[in-house]
Amino acid sequence: MEDDAAAESINVFMVGIKGAGMSSLAVLLHSIGFTVSGSDSAEYFITQDNLAAHGITWTESWDPSHIPSLCSQLIHSSAYDPQAHPQICEARKKNIPVYTYSAYTGRLSEESACSCCVSGTHGKTTASAFIEQLLTVLEVPAFAVYGSYSSTVTADSASRHFPLSDNPLKSMAGIIEACEYNRHFLQLSPDVLVVTNIDFDHPDTYRDKHETRRAFVQLAGQISEYGYLVYCTDDSLTALAAAELASSRPDIHLIPYGETANGAFSVNFLPDGEAGTIFQLGCSSEPIGLPVPGRHIALDAAGAAAAAASVLAWSRAMDNSGRVLSEDGAVWERMFLQAASKIAEACARTYPLFSGLHRRSEILGTAGEVLVMDDYAHHPTEIKAMLVGLKRYYPEKRIIADFMAHTFSRTRALFTWFSQAFSEADHIIIHPVFSSAREHGSDEEAEAEGRRLAEAIPRALFAESNLEAAHLACRILRPGDLFISLGAGSNRETAETVLAMLAAGTKD
Numbered sequence: 001m002e003d004d005a006a007a008e009s010i011n012v013f014m015v016g017i018k019g020a021g022m023s024s025l026a027v028l029l030h031s032i033g034f035t036v037s038g039s040d041s042a043e044y045f046i047t048q049d050n051l052a053a054h055g056i057t058w059t060e061s062w063d064p065s066h067i068p069s070l071c072s073q074l075i076h077s078s079a080y081d082p083q084a085h086p087q088i089c090e091a092r093k094k095n096i097p098v099y100t101y102s103a104y105t106g107r108l109s110e111e112s113a114c115s116c117c118v119s120g121t122h123g124k125t126t127a128s129a130f131i132e133q134l135l136t137v138l139e140v141p142a143f144a145v146y147g148s149y150s151s152t153v154t155a156d157s158a159s160r161h162f163p164l165s166d167n168p169l170k171s172m173a174g175i176i177e178a179c180e181y182n183r184h185f186l187q188l189s190p191d192v193l194v195v196t197n198i199d200f201d202h203p204d205t206y207r208d209k210h211e212t213r214r215a216f217v218q219l220a221g222q223i224s225e226y227g228y229l230v231y232c233t234d235d236s237l238t239a240l241a242a243a244e245l246a247s248s249r250p251d252i253h254l255i256p257y258g259e260t261a262n263g264a265f266s267v268n269f270l271p272d273g274e275a276g277t278i279f280q281l282g283c284s285s286e287p288i289g290l291p292v293p294g295r296h297i298a299l300d301a302a303g304a305a306a307a308a309a310s311v312l313a314w315s316r317a318m319d320n321s322g323r324v325l326s327e328d329g330a331v332w333e334r335m336f337l338q339a340a341s342k343i344a345e346a347c348a349r350t351y352p353l354f355s356g357l358h359r360r361s362e363i364l365g366t367a368g369e370v371l372v373m374d375d376y377a378h379h380p381t382e383i384k385a386m387l388v389g390l391k392r393y394y395p396e397k398r399i400i401a402d403f404m405a406h407t408f409s410r411t412r413a414l415f416t417w418f419s420q421a422f423s424e425a426d427h428i429i430i431h432p433v434f435s436s437a438r439e440h441g442s443d444e445e446a447e448a449e450g451r452r453l454a455e456a457i458p459r460a461l462f463a464e465s466n467l468e469a470a471h472l473a474c475r476i477l478r479p480g481d482l483f484i485s486l487g488a489g490s491n492r493e494t495a496e497t498v499l500a501m502l503a504a505g506t507k508d
Contacts, residue, residue: 121197
């Protein structure tokens with residue numbers, strides 16, 4: 001990264017700027033004084049609201065002429081072919097440095113004061129947000145890049161945290177979401193690595209869950225000397241990966257968390273109450289309330305607490321030049337336990353105030369006595385955990401779930417598991433499969449695959465469009481129900497339409 005004196009002269013153009021991670025990176029670079037613009041398709045993505053809130057502009061065209069004449073860096077989503085995309089090709093022709101999103105975040109992880117990389121098939125975005133919240137409350141200098149944003153984001157919130165005069169990124173801890181797709185996370189250099197869980201989610205990258213696990217083990221092997229692996233013992237593949245790492249890297253500090261864990265970040269769930277999901281950490285007797293449904297979210301919060309403690313301990317163990325102050329294991333243990341105690345206190349104060357993230361258990365509103373929500377859950381494991389959590393949190397409500405599968409390869413590879421994931425829902429609406437930028441298919445193929453899935457799920461109906469799904473839902477819904485849109489596709493629009501129709505008192 002360039003120094004701050006030159007920050008205002010850095011002009012970055014981002015291809016695929018509306019992407020979840022790309023938009024987060026755009027906001028970060030804008031906040032430290034870079035001039036940021038970009039391009040994307042004309043399709044609406046919720047992330048563009050965050051870009052607009054920060055005054056970041058983009059064009060909905062791939063025309064090379066839109067690259068600014070003063071552009072000094074081009075960053076592009078891996079969804080686009082760098083040998084064929086006209087803007088990427090133009091940048092290379094003009095000798096403008098070109099980076100993929102994963103390569104650029106790899107640079108950030110190398111240059112931050114403490115690189116905290118958050119991985120896991122499920123929950124890594126939420127865990128990243130919790131880590132950011134804890135470090136912010138404790139006034140630990142940190143920046144974050146992950147695939148969502150707070151529902152209370154403001155236009156100047158980022159710039160308040162990154163004053164140009166402080167050379168921010170190199171002197172801050174970096175919280176970076178680490179995605180296993182195409183092994184992109186192997187470009188990261190973690191000092192602290194979080195693994196929430198390991199599951200088979202990308203059949204276009206991995207053959208099975210065991211090949212997926214080996215990629216996580218490879219990433220863990222890149223943890224810096226004396227670094228930290230924070231892992232959930234409740235997940236068998238993650239526990240196995242940690243054991244494999246321990247045998248080859250005895251220098252790394254293993255920090256377990258979860259219901260089956262021992263130590264400072266063991267999790268003990270208490271009966272749910274008015275504060276929501278309530279649990280205790282092993283390092284404190286103080287109950288912690290979390291006002292969002294699902295024990296899986298509480299586990300992410302516990303993992304985040306362990307990660308934040310690891311960041312604090314790592315920072316105290318290093319001198320200004322990045323050298324280890326002591327190799328004495330007892331010293332490291334004492335520093336970590338001190339950090340854990342401080343973090344536990346922060347959890348009890350701040351977690352009950354968690355305002356949530358966009359597309360993560362997000363409440364869109366209530367109308368006609370129906371609660372309308374939206375969630376990004378797009379894998380059978382995530383869907384089941386979300387619905388179980390909702391049923392526990394709202395036991396009196398009927399749940400009407402609206403799902404749009406994301407990518408043909410995932411839908412086909414996990415078809416049986418998808419068909420079994422909706423048992424907690426009272427009614428289910430299924431859409432055509434959403435074809436992402438990295439995997440194209442015809443409309444006919446998307447509809448056929450969606451219909452096949454609907455036929456395999458008990459109590460499921462098929463809708464050809466978001467509008468048809470909204471009309472169908474409104475005919476099913478009655479006061480006291482809960483409607484939730486699920487998936488990584490475009491069916492949040494269904495939930496928004498349902499909310500508007502209920503507010504207007506119309507069902508057709």
